[in-house]
Structure formats: structure tokens, C-alpha cells
Amino acid sequence: MSQPATLGELKADGWQSVPVKHEIRRNAVRRIRAGEDLFPGIWGYENTVIPQLEVALLAGHDVIFLGERGQAKTRMIRLVLDLLDEWIPIVAGSEVNDDPFRPVSKHAKDLIAAEGDDTPLSWVHRSERYGEKLATPDTSIADLIGEVDPIKVAEGRYLSDELTIHYGLVPRTNRGVFAINELPDLAERIQVGLLNVLEERDVQIRGHKIRLPLDILLFASANPEDYTNRGRIITPLKDRFGAQIRTHYPTDVDIELDITEQEAVVPDTDVPVIMPDFMGEVLVHLTHMARQNPHINQRSGVSVRLTVSNYETLAAAAIRRALRTGEPVAVPRVTDLEALTPSTMGKIEIETMDEGRDAEIVENLRKEAVRQTFREAVDVDVQQEVIEVFEEGRVVDAGEDISSTDYAALVDEVPAFTSALTALGYEPGDLENPALVASGIEFVLEGLHLSKRLNKESLAGAAVYRGRT
CATH class of the missing domain: 1.10.10 (Arc Repressor Mutant, subunit A)
Structure with missing residues (x-):
């Protein structure tokens, strides 16, 4: 279907501009009413995290996820993109996705003032309306908000000219969804720079007397504060998030096995692999026991990635055995479980007092996982x-x-x-x-x-x- 190419055509088409949170709410309402799954592929959160997230989206709240590693925080954020309209118009050449009816940048305002209804438009797909930043201690305000571009100044523009600004990741995600992963790792002075974005919905760059009202749904993720010594979320910033949602690991063996089978990539060879359910359950039990083991550091968590990695490793070990023995199909056995030592040790952190006992601890986990699975079956x-x-x-x-x-x-x-x-x-x-x-x-x-x-x-x-x- 053809899309309006100018501002005049857009007006004639009857297209209406709505804030991004209203856009997401409107599409979420439609899908919830139709009984559709808003977050397909997310298992184990049906009665806990997902209802809270749906409420937050309906309320138009910015959200911070608190949880250990490997709890699908980033995946859920990215799935929110499916709730955006597929295409939106922007003023052509805009670096900040200017709404043709509500321009915020000097470029867009000047272009509309000069061209009027002949202002050219571009159309942006929802996949391009997402920004993400992994917070690190060296992240700067220039990365997130923006900075004066010395090249533009060298070209003859005055420092007071708004067009000298090189916009950061947040303004460039205007009218979209932005996520900051591991927010506590962001230096406190940089966190202060996000306060206006969350509350007043504007940014200030290098003292320029400009107001750039942004239309953004902001997400952040963090480990629980008492689980990390790397940093903290400053209280004023935490207060500005509308919802704080605690994620968790799957508590049910079958659910974690479903997640593992969904995520695992079995080695592609001419030897097919058949994974018996009880062997998959052994891997899940091993992970669950690792999450409770006093010899393993629990502060950063034991991710579902451990189960996924072990699943792939076990399949590879069975393939190797089948290739050596000439068997036409690879079915993992208890004998193959010894191959899990490297993949398990790479995903857990042994307590300091138990250093040097890594292999012994993993072996005990394997044995207990087999015993538990056998006893239940x-x-x-x-x-x-x-x-x-x-x-x-x-x-x-x-x-x-x-x-x-x-x-x-x-x-x-x-x-x-x-x-x-x-x-x-x-x-x-x-x-x-x-x-x-x-x-x-x-x-x-x-x-x-x-x-x-x-x-x-x-x-x-x-x-x-x-x-x-």
C-alpha cells in the first residue's frame, strides 16, 4: 500500500499522531481482547511477571526489571516492539524521528516552516524504533544524550546553533522504545542525566538553551541491589520508573525443559539426535540444584543458559560417541554426562573457600540430578x-x-x-x-x-x- 510522501498527503490521508505509550496501549488492548499472547516464547511468567508487565504497559509506565542473569529481561523488552505500529512517518532527514505534526528538532521545524505541506516524509519500520545500551562505567552523557559535534563547528556553525549537536542514543530513539541493561553499572553522575528524560521528557545538551521533548518508553534492567557490589541505582532515578518488576528463574522442571528445547541449538550433523525426556530432566535438575548449592555463589544467579549449554553439550557428546561407534542415531546416555563438566564450570561461580573443588562439585551435582530424576520417574x-x-x-x-x-x-x-x-x-x-x-x-x-x-x-x-x- 502506498504511503503519503509529503505532509499535505499525510493530512489528506487522515493519519493521526499518538504518543508511543498510547500507541503501545492501543495495540496491547486489541491483542489482549483477542486472546493473543503478547509475549510469545516466554515461559514460566504467565502468572507472575507477564501480568505485571501488561498492567505497566496499559498504565503507560516506564519499567525496570530486577532479576539475576538469564531471566529473559532483554527478550521481553524486545518483544514490546511488536506492540508498535508497523510504520510511522517522520520528517525526511530527521535524526530524532520527528513527528510531522509535532516536530521537536530545529531541522524539522525549519523544514516545515519553509516547505509547509510539501515537506517530504520518510517512513520508519517498528524494528528501527528500538535503542539499547549496555551500561558500563565509561558510558558518557554524550553516548546517551548527545554532544556538540566539533566537525560541524569547524564547518562554520556557531556553538549556539542547535544544528551543531550530535544526538545520542536516547534522542535518536524518539517515538520508540529504549532499554538500558545493567543500569547500576552506569556512573551515578550519568544516571542523573536521565532524570529529565523520565520525568520532564526533555534533554539538555552542553548548556544549549533548547528543550527537546522526547516521546519514549524507557526500560531498564538490573540485578537486585543487594546482589551486586558494582554499583547502585540512585534513589531519584529509581523513583521515576513507574513500575519495578521482579523476574525469576523457572520453578517447574517441565517449563525450564520447554525453554531449553526452544533455545538450544543441537549440532547439525548427518547423525540425528534423540534426547529422551529423562535426560533433559537430569539437566534441569542439575541447574535447579546448582541454584541451591551452598558451594556455588548465588549472588549473580545460575542462569537458564546453564541448562541450554548443557543440553547442547550432551547432544554433542552423544554425536561424538555415535560417530566413533558407527551408530546411525545419537541418543545421550548417562555415560555422556561426564562431558558436562566444562560447560557447567563455565556458567557457575564457585565460592572462594571452595576454589579447586570445581570438578568435584559438578560431579556431585550430576549424580544428585540423576538420582532425583530417577526417583521421580x-x-x-x-x-x-x-x-x-x-x-x-x-x-x-x-x-x-x-x-x-x-x-x-x-x-x-x-x-x-x-x-x-x-x-x-x-x-x-x-x-x-x-x-x-x-x-x-x-x-x-x-x-x-x-x-x-x-x-x-x-x-x-x-x-x-x-x-x-
């Missing part, structure tokens, strides 16, 4: 069926050098394994897949061992499981 009666077989003298070898077909043969020899695999969610067709069967049997054996119901002898990546009597 396989009830005691089914466990007892398998135990009785080992009490009769059965011995099973395990390890990455044991082929899937060897494991699959156990199902025929030991019917109790069929009951255990069924408890893990296996369908009859899954029992025909040797790689899936191998993964399930290794998990059952290790779960029984960690539950102190089987003995295990380990040596150089191989293991032997036998009864305790």
Missing part, C-alpha cells in the same frame, strides 16, 4: 523388579564401548527392564530402537546405584553393576 515396585534380578547374580557391563544392540538384548533377557523403561515413558515402538533402549537401561542402572540399591565398579570409563548382596 521410577516407583519403588518397578525398582524392586530389577533389583531381584541382580540379587540372583546378574551382572551388567556398561560404558561408552558397550553397543546399543548389547543393551537391547538385555530387554529380552531381563523382562524387568521393560517395566522400568515403560515407567520412563517409553512406548512399545521405542523398545525397537536399540539406541533409545541403551540410554534407558544405563539411566536405570545408574539410578539404582545412586539410590544405594546396586553396587558399581568403575574403571577407565567402563562400569560393572551387580547386586549388593
Whole structure:
């Protein structure tokens, strides 16, 4: 559809200008009324964060998210862009997205005064109406607000001329959404420069006697103040945000597993990967336990990125094993969990007093995650069926050098394994897949061992499981 190219055409078209917060509110109302999801792909916040954020947007409030790393703060901010109109007109050549009906810059005002209804327009897509800055101690007022451009002065303009100004990120996001990540890291004197933006909605640059009324929805993110020693949000600035919303990590295993499967990028090879649900749950339990472990620094949090990274690592380890053994499909086993040590250690911070015990702490997390997942999946009666077989003298070898077909043969020899695999969610067709069967049997054996119901002898990546009597 053709768009008006001049101010006169825009007036004739009947287009109406509205503030950005009103624009977002209008589109949010329409989508909420239609039962649409305002924040698709955000899991676990349906009854906590998202209702608060929707209320804040309807109220037209600037928002600060408080939460540890990896809690989808930036992702939610970026999804707000979908609530903007797809296209808006600006005065052609404007650096600050001047509204043709309410120009704020000298460039736009002079152009409209000279051209009138013939003023040329440009159209800006909503994807270009977003600005973002990661706050760092060296961030300056010039970065955010603006500065006098010495090149323009050298060209002959006077310092008092507004056209000598090089606008910063905030004015350039006029009529859009701007986000400042890790706000406490911003020097306090720079935070003061944002006070007018939030309250009076204008900026002052280098003492120029100009008023640049900005139309912006401002977001900020920060770790909770008592969790960081890097800086703080000054009280006057915090007071100017209309809403403060506390984010959190997923509390439900299934939700975090859904997030992980959504975010993880499984290595692309000619060996397909099948991730059994119980192996995914082991990864989630490991992360949840890390968030409660006293040996791990909890001040900066244990991100969902740990689960995602471990998911990708486990898939890669299974692919590597399948390539070495020539198996056509890669299904992660308990044997592959040892590969998680590097990916886990890269995402957690060990307490100072426990330095040097990183690998031991990660190994304990892995074992406890397997035990917890096994205990939830396989009830005691089914466990007892398998135990009785080992009490009769059965011995099973395990390890990455044991082929899937060897494991699959156990199902025929030991019917109790069929009951255990069924408890893990296996369908009859899954029992025909040797790689899936191998993964399930290794998990059952290790779960029984960690539950102190089987003995295990380990040596150089191989293991032997036998009864305790």
C-alpha cells in the first residue's frame, strides 16, 4: 500500500499522531481482547511477571526489571516492539524521528516552516524504533544524550546553533522504545542525566538553551541491589520508573525443559539426535540444584543458559560417541554426562573457600540430578523388579564401548527392564530402537546405584553393576 510522501498527503490521508505509550496501549488492548499472547516464547511468567508487565504497559509506565542473569529481561523488552505500529512517518532527514505534526528538532521545524505541506516524509519500520545500551562505567552523557559535534563547528556553525549537536542514543530513539541493561553499572553522575528524560521528557545538551521533548518508553534492567557490589541505582532515578518488576528463574522442571528445547541449538550433523525426556530432566535438575548449592555463589544467579549449554553439550557428546561407534542415531546416555563438566564450570561461580573443588562439585551435582530424576520417574515396585534380578547374580557391563544392540538384548533377557523403561515413558515402538533402549537401561542402572540399591565398579570409563548382596 502506498504511503503519503509529503505532509499535505499525510493530512489528506487522515493519519493521526499518538504518543508511543498510547500507541503501545492501543495495540496491547486489541491483542489482549483477542486472546493473543503478547509475549510469545516466554515461559514460566504467565502468572507472575507477564501480568505485571501488561498492567505497566496499559498504565503507560516506564519499567525496570530486577532479576539475576538469564531471566529473559532483554527478550521481553524486545518483544514490546511488536506492540508498535508497523510504520510511522517522520520528517525526511530527521535524526530524532520527528513527528510531522509535532516536530521537536530545529531541522524539522525549519523544514516545515519553509516547505509547509510539501515537506517530504520518510517512513520508519517498528524494528528501527528500538535503542539499547549496555551500561558500563565509561558510558558518557554524550553516548546517551548527545554532544556538540566539533566537525560541524569547524564547518562554520556557531556553538549556539542547535544544528551543531550530535544526538545520542536516547534522542535518536524518539517515538520508540529504549532499554538500558545493567543500569547500576552506569556512573551515578550519568544516571542523573536521565532524570529529565523520565520525568520532564526533555534533554539538555552542553548548556544549549533548547528543550527537546522526547516521546519514549524507557526500560531498564538490573540485578537486585543487594546482589551486586558494582554499583547502585540512585534513589531519584529509581523513583521515576513507574513500575519495578521482579523476574525469576523457572520453578517447574517441565517449563525450564520447554525453554531449553526452544533455545538450544543441537549440532547439525548427518547423525540425528534423540534426547529422551529423562535426560533433559537430569539437566534441569542439575541447574535447579546448582541454584541451591551452598558451594556455588548465588549472588549473580545460575542462569537458564546453564541448562541450554548443557543440553547442547550432551547432544554433542552423544554425536561424538555415535560417530566413533558407527551408530546411525545419537541418543545421550548417562555415560555422556561426564562431558558436562566444562560447560557447567563455565556458567557457575564457585565460592572462594571452595576454589579447586570445581570438578568435584559438578560431579556431585550430576549424580544428585540423576538420582532425583530417577526417583521421580521410577516407583519403588518397578525398582524392586530389577533389583531381584541382580540379587540372583546378574551382572551388567556398561560404558561408552558397550553397543546399543548389547543393551537391547538385555530387554529380552531381563523382562524387568521393560517395566522400568515403560515407567520412563517409553512406548512399545521405542523398545525397537536399540539406541533409545541403551540410554534407558544405563539411566536405570545408574539410578539404582545412586539410590544405594546396586553396587558399581568403575574403571577407565567402563562400569560393572551387580547386586549388593
